[in-house]
Amino acid sequence: MSTHHLPRRTLLGTAAATAAGLTLAGCGTGTERGGPPRERKKGQRITLTFWSWVPGIDKPVDLWNRHHPDVHVTVEKVSAVNGQQYAKMHAAIKAGNPPDLGQIEYPVIPGFLLDNGLRDLAPLGAARHKNRFVGWQWQQSVFGNGIYAIPQASGPMGLFLRQDLFDKWDIETPHTWDDYESAARTVRKKGAWIDTFAPTNGNRFAGFAWQAGATWYTTHGDTWIIHIDDGPTRKVADYWEALVKQQLVKTIPDRQNAWYKDIQTGAVPAWLGASWGDALLAGNAPATHGNWRAAPMPQWTKGADAQANWGGSATTVFAAATYPEDALEFALWLNTDPASLALLIDGGYGFPSAKKGYTTTDLDVDKEFFGGQHYSTVFADAGAHVDTRWKWGPGVDTLYQRLGDAFTDALGDGSSFRSALTKVQAHTLTDLKDKGLKVESGG
């Protein structure tokens, strides 16, 4: 009924068309706009352009501009629906006029390496700032000896639940996935569903696999090794298939109309989400104020502490930037300076990648909605235990579409989730080969 999800599919189509157009249009790397990179002369005034989509990003940038009159940063807010901003960035790289800086999510970094769009920050001495950031997030931008972005934020995953309903139904907070399944059974008996398995939500499924110890992409030399159907991922697929087959979970998309309604009414009293879900729940289900709590993700092994991530982005410097050193300095300042972090947190940008410069309780923006719980400590702990071996590879948008199609088909014809994974694995190998990459199956 609402208009907001209708354009999604069409936009996906458009984005895909754009991407296809780009591949056709852009054989060869982007032409340099401003010639070779230069060092700014002392006292010289320059302007850097920064593409981002976080509302409120202009506040830290204004602050920077007040203190750094020589290096003026101009924010251009690009639209971030279904990866359009990346299609734009790729197009701008091909056209030779990208901005100096951009905000990009971790999964898409490898895609930008394919068109040599990002500046390697290692020769500029970025490595010495490594310890200022959470380890695994720093690693998301490291490929070979190169460092291609400065981490900004992440989305450690956790379990949001309606404590009032769980208490009423006498369900303990699930600590393991077995607990979770029996909780799901009780919830179902009470006429609700514990969560939804959203077939098209590739991001969340990737998070589940990540937690189980999957590594979808690894590299060997210049070869990408793909393991979408590896052991841990199969385990996760089997688990959710069983929940779906027993009708213990819904299969509607999360974060869309019907789901929002279920969250408001308690028809779905829990959500495996990420740290940034606080605003989403508080804003969409204000009447459930005070009843929600956050808990760590259920574990595969009792007492283990395996965690995962969903979302998060980095600040990158594009290869065509004329003054990369100043751009890097801004990226570092933006993501570590305490004053900047405070403003970013205020805007709701995610969980900081910086280790210092804020306290975890600063992030409890919706504390009262969570009944006074210091819920951010749950996510801080999760963030500290995210599996560092996980790497993203090229073409993650395509992978998500493939996963979404395969799971939708499986739900439709009752075929196994494992067969969906096999299909996606095969498609992904072909997709990457078609991009001219060396690929192997990690089977």
Place this chain on the structure above:
Amino acid sequence: MTRPPARYRIITATLLTIAALYFLTPVYWLVISTTKNTADLFGTFGFWFSRHPHPIDHLTAVLTYDHGSYLRWFANSLLYAGIGATTATLLSAAAGYALAKYAFPGRETVFNIVLAGVLIPGTALALPLYFLFSEMGLSNTYWAVLLPSAVSPFGVYLCRIYAAAAVPDSLLEAARIDGAGEARIFAGLGLRLMTPALVTVFLFQFVHIWNNYFLPLVMLSDSGLYPIQLGLTSWTGYADRRPELYQYTVGGAFLSVVPLMILMTVLQKYWRTGLTDGSVKA
């Protein structure tokens, strides 16, 4: 004129009523939804008011959010659609008139090329145009949206057909004998006789530019240059983190259809008479 039998009148009225309902239902939904906040948008019945309708507060919030960026987008949309549609109408009129009234070698070739332009979707041209405009240093400027909006192959087609039917050769001959120049004849006679077609072209092109999403998406990166459509999607793109943006997007969508409604109402009478004029004279 004889009245058609009652049976046909009933069928016609029924079909038209269904069509009207079909087209008006989304508008009705939009009007109702404008009065709701984000929670009620998802939690209450879509075709009736929630318990606390606040249309004025919500629309004020839309207009003032993020330093009034919505107003800026609104002004941009008016500029793109207003100037683009006016220019496209005048160019189409001139081209259509020339193709209809002057015999010159290659006339049909030119016309066929323009016709081919009608068949190529604008979306397919957006990326090549972007590369072209980047080369010229015009991407991310007002020109990047205005220039491609200033041509309308469909307009040329319509104007040619219309001019051929509605501008009599004898009248042009008479004007020439009276000593009027070709430019004067076009401006004084041609444009006047073609008014109904021009109104149609203007309306079509205005709506087309107003709703065009892909071209601005590809061309623009500075949100200060965005038209409404692009601005609103930039809001929904972040609605997960800022849920109130759902409500603002719906309110913004409602405001964005108001100018089109006004335009339709004002220009409708020209349009109606125009189409029948053409058909009678043809």
